[in-house]
Amino acid sequence: MSEVKKVVLAYSGGLDTSIIAKWLQDEYNCEVVTFTADIGQGEEIEPARAKAQAMGIKEIYIEDLREEFARDFVFPMMRANAIYEGEYRLGTSIARPLISKRLVEIAQETGADAISHGATGKGNDQVRFELNAYSLMPDVKVIAPWREWDLMSREKLMAYAEEHGISIEKKKGKKSPYSMDANLLHISYEGGIIEDPANEPEEDMWLWTVSPENAPDQPTYLDITYEKGDIVAINGEAMSPATVMEYLNKVGGENGIGRDDLVENRFVGMKARGCYETPAGTIMLKAHRAMESITLDRNAAHLKDELMPKYAEMIYNGFWFAPEREMLQAMIDKSQENVSGNVRIKLYKGNVVCVGRTSENSLFDEAIATFEDDGGAYNHKDAEGFIKLNALRLRTAAKKRGK
């Protein structure tokens, strides 16, 4: 193993990353700096401090990154209407670059030469952590214990913890059989019985949303205000990006909004089943498309739609800090200059429906669109020439080839 003096670890405070912290100290004989962030996962982060101290960690970073996460990562992505493979809302993917960015910045502040994370060797997260980190600190050494050590079973991990005096906190109730990840945008579930794409998840798996069946019998209406493609207020109340997301997660979750159940293609080459709850994200996508539907030019919208899958793939694969993502972002942001106004959304038992859109920048022109007499705003005769010239190449081909 190459020599490492100090490593910054993405530390959740849980068992696995506590074991990693210990293992790094032992195997690499190096100092460990822990970094624990609140990105909206819904768990207290302050307890991580005591746990880190108990392992002799001296440099402990505990940070609330919710606003930065919402403002600089989720919101820009939402401007693109990003969806991976038609269904996945990129909840895990979009959180990784921020963690990488802070890991690297802390490494630079503390003089560390390495970073470490608890992602496994089969998943996308290792790729996202590392590509984003290398983009920002090209010579950083990355230690991915799951690719190195031999603690590949739960039993070995437990034995290691016991042997090294790491406290194994008993959670209340039975342990979840799923591998989970949460942040402001979503909570995800993998493994257990849902590993098999044939199996329907059990109702008690879902933690953030009630089922549509158990949601209220009365709909909830929301008035959402956009400025330049970003939500700035809900029901007339100005909100910060993180507040917007927390609010929408709450009201969405209460109405059974945002469950996704899918099989996705990982960057490392395998298919994997995932279940996700993305209440705020589901509402935001619907609302943003509705806002764009009256404020965005047709060809601008189509250009965005054609490039969206590529943009989503970049985020999914871990290329947030790559120049190609930044290029597409420049294009997307340019398109949002007039995406301002109000959208009225109805939530009801899993359904998100847009029932109204208004904007001072609206490109909907009632005078032209009307079925009634338009007073000459639109000349029907123009359509003939339009069709004739659009048809010219097709008619020429048909004539020339006796079709």
Add this chain to the structure above:
Amino acid sequence: MSEVKKVVLAYSGGLDTSIIAKWLQDEYNCEVVTFTADIGQGEEIEPARAKAQAMGIKEIYIEDLREEFARDFVFPMMRANAIYEGEYRLGTSIARPLISKRLVEIAQETGADAISHGATGKGNDQVRFELNAYSLMPDVKVIAPWREWDLMSREKLMAYAEEHGISIEKKKGKKSPYSMDANLLHISYEGGIIEDPANEPEEDMWLWTVSPENAPDQPTYLDITYEKGDIVAINGEAMSPATVMEYLNKVGGENGIGRDDLVENRFVGMKARGCYETPAGTIMLKAHRAMESITLDRNAAHLKDELMPKYAEMIYNGFWFAPEREMLQAMIDKSQENVSGNVRIKLYKGNVVCVGRTSENSLFDEAIATFEDDGGAYNHKDAEGFIKLNALRLRTAAKKRGK
């Protein structure tokens, strides 16, 4: 006006196209051939015969095209997961090429030199009818009365009908204030109070679906069987394409599935509000993506996703019989060779959820995907090299530019 001897009219049997039939006889002093098709709009077409005869029409075509429509138009489009502008399921767009094709074929059979339709000068349908017709019969003369005549108000039309002895059938109940269009794939609503994108439609507008609120409190499960990208059976019962759609429309409608409310960008350049009910189409899209999720290679799926918006635009704009659509179809069909298997779908109050997928062609590899010990099926060490070389260009840039 140029000379026309015989014209084939797309004839619904309703008031407007009856007026057109009369107007064509009078203005062009030509023979009129009527063509009335059942494409699943849910109205009897046989009554059109007597109405046409009453106007002295001698050549009357009345045809049931439901199977051809489902098999040769809707199903190929579904293979592409086509959606226009993220939301519109192309229900009207996909019906037009078939009507154009038959109009042209009948013109050739009957020696007609012109075709005519009842689409207005502001909409997409005129473009779709005419582009598709020109592609198949380049020298056909197209008569679009709504772009030519001066009967631009309801009053003038009524006066014309009365004057020319065209019977104005009173429908039961009050006349719908909406402009509607229906076929196996959908029913659409435009005009009236929903012309303004700010207004929520009234519940009694919707004709095909109950509201989620009024849908049953118990979910409905469907087992859907695919072969090469097409549905061939539901709940174990083999069904023809049109039967599949009729069945899914019924069960979807009962469960409040398939309502869309959106503002779309027309090919002729304006924005327009449309509301749609597409029960079968909504279920088919969800199920097809789920079937592909385990049977389609990642890069094949991504290529399809990147080209889908372009494909949908071609259909929306009326280029079904254009070479570029045929090229994309060849690409899409090539991808469907292994898209066979079963998908389990849950319908509940407007929600369509996939809860299980199985296939003999499944590319999901449990041995590789598992969180448990995989016995060496996947080498975690490979991930390091994979990440390192994916990062190489990013690291080089960061180093060279002192990022």
Add this chain to the structure above:
Amino acid sequence: MSEVKKVVLAYSGGLDTSIIAKWLQDEYNCEVVTFTADIGQGEEIEPARAKAQAMGIKEIYIEDLREEFARDFVFPMMRANAIYEGEYRLGTSIARPLISKRLVEIAQETGADAISHGATGKGNDQVRFELNAYSLMPDVKVIAPWREWDLMSREKLMAYAEEHGISIEKKKGKKSPYSMDANLLHISYEGGIIEDPANEPEEDMWLWTVSPENAPDQPTYLDITYEKGDIVAINGEAMSPATVMEYLNKVGGENGIGRDDLVENRFVGMKARGCYETPAGTIMLKAHRAMESITLDRNAAHLKDELMPKYAEMIYNGFWFAPEREMLQAMIDKSQENVSGNVRIKLYKGNVVCVGRTSENSLFDEAIATFEDDGGAYNHKDAEGFIKLNALRLRTAAKKRGK
């Protein structure tokens, strides 16, 4: 004809636009403002003043727009490596938006309500002039005499000119049988014997370049300096954009560089043969790609390449001032931040070859690329994991399907 009070005419000073000026005065009984611009076509524009005055024109605009044309139109387009249909360098297309912009600005300055141009009803230029004008002044009235009048033959034009006292200047030598258009970027030839795609043009058609056969037997070398994607100096001498182009046209023309002979697809739907001389543009494309080859990230370059055809089509079709072009430009410009350095170009009898590239921003890493011992800069072992995971989906498919 709708009422027009004052019209701004794109006026070359030649016979055709002189006739148009007269015709506008007579037919529309309106004031005519003439606008004559030097965009590098190589003809004096000052003589247009006397001609306009002779027709009683009071408001006469004569402007040198060469720098604006090169800086704000040609250079941004060159950053994209834009080529239409693999061969056409967009010489005419890129000049139209500037003319439209000035026509509209002059209309606003002079209180004119209309603009007029001399482009025919079959070509692309009418579309470009008008789309760009409408984008900037949506209510402007456009008068396109070639689509309105009945002076469709040379004889009728001459008769009209004679009748209205328009002097028909005899050019020296025989009149060119070709329709030509020139600006800083190119000169184009259409019509005459080259209308038929089967015919080789005669040598005396070409006006700006010597033939490769007649070019010098010694090569010419150029050192071209780029800053952020734009040429700022040649052979060490700082030059303005227009000067760059004039210099490259001169030296390119002397070396037989930049002849193109092709059949292109017009936006109005027909195929047309065109011959072009684009000396500077040909050199600039080669040099820019070479500059990018060492300074632009791979995926940034590939993203540009994938979108280039769409960008070129937008310019060709007349959508310079459309939001989709502005979005792509934002993306392209973002990519050029580090495209700075030097390129060495060799010109020889029609050939443009890049023989050297250097840059302080170079991403070429000799330590990594070398065939010699790299001292561990690159770990050969990484390649195995990279290949293995790139192959994973392919292997899974092959195994599962017994390929």
Add this chain to the structure above:
Amino acid sequence: MSEVKKVVLAYSGGLDTSIIAKWLQDEYNCEVVTFTADIGQGEEIEPARAKAQAMGIKEIYIEDLREEFARDFVFPMMRANAIYEGEYRLGTSIARPLISKRLVEIAQETGADAISHGATGKGNDQVRFELNAYSLMPDVKVIAPWREWDLMSREKLMAYAEEHGISIEKKKGKKSPYSMDANLLHISYEGGIIEDPANEPEEDMWLWTVSPENAPDQPTYLDITYEKGDIVAINGEAMSPATVMEYLNKVGGENGIGRDDLVENRFVGMKARGCYETPAGTIMLKAHRAMESITLDRNAAHLKDELMPKYAEMIYNGFWFAPEREMLQAMIDKSQENVSGNVRIKLYKGNVVCVGRTSENSLFDEAIATFEDDGGAYNHKDAEGFIKLNALRLRTAAKKRGK
């Protein structure tokens, strides 16, 4: 090292792959099968037999694959007008899948469990060999000695050869300082002084073409006949695909055609300088585009152009046998149904010019395109409606936003 019983080696007969053959026998203690193919590299392959026999090889495959290479690999690629990064003609890339295919087939015939090649760990070829092989035989073991052994310098290789009795043939004259690769499509040069992108190659590097300076002073004209996108005859003489390429290489080389000098982005993440001679390929690209220019529909051509970079990238990266390449090929082949006719090409001192195109399938319509009176084939008035509706969205935006 995992156990290997028999390995099929891509064997050129040269020193490096002879050392590999020996090394495989020694290190893996396994049987070696050699496979030597003529794909147009211009060297005798029969001598490889004796050399293999001298090393005790029992199963020796020596095959002439030139026709298969041209017909099933180069020609399909040419239908796509494939170019990587705007300049590289994919000469090496396209040869690898055929070699992989035969390696794997021979492994299956001979019961071998492994294949081996002489590509280094830094290049693209290892990736291409292996991805293509894994696609066809997912469990094949791949041995890449350059990633495994410690013979990383010329001296160590020579010592190994001497020690193991491998004859080191002295080539006539001095050894080329470049790493070269050749087949019917091209010869490539890397390394030596051209490793540095700043250096101009010396004239004596180029082996297949004379310099433009030394090419004949008289042009050469070629008449090239296409059927469905493929060349079937030259100057009226029917030729097989490989014969076409040999002929064009000869005549192209004599006229100084096809030298490329560029810096490319490798799939493994680095930039590398390459020089190439691709005489036939350069002529074929020019001729194919010219043939398409009159026979291919505009939108079909634009769709091809937009997807070409992606298609080229797939080939460059080694995904020939991947489903996404096969999908694009289906689309491309569909487009070529009418790409038949004749193209007249002029070669002169490095220049390839198309001077004439004819086809029974031509979509060029003289009646419509003409500058002269077209007798009403095209209605100039249609252009107005065409422009008006194309402008509608732009005008609406400009009005609404007071632009």
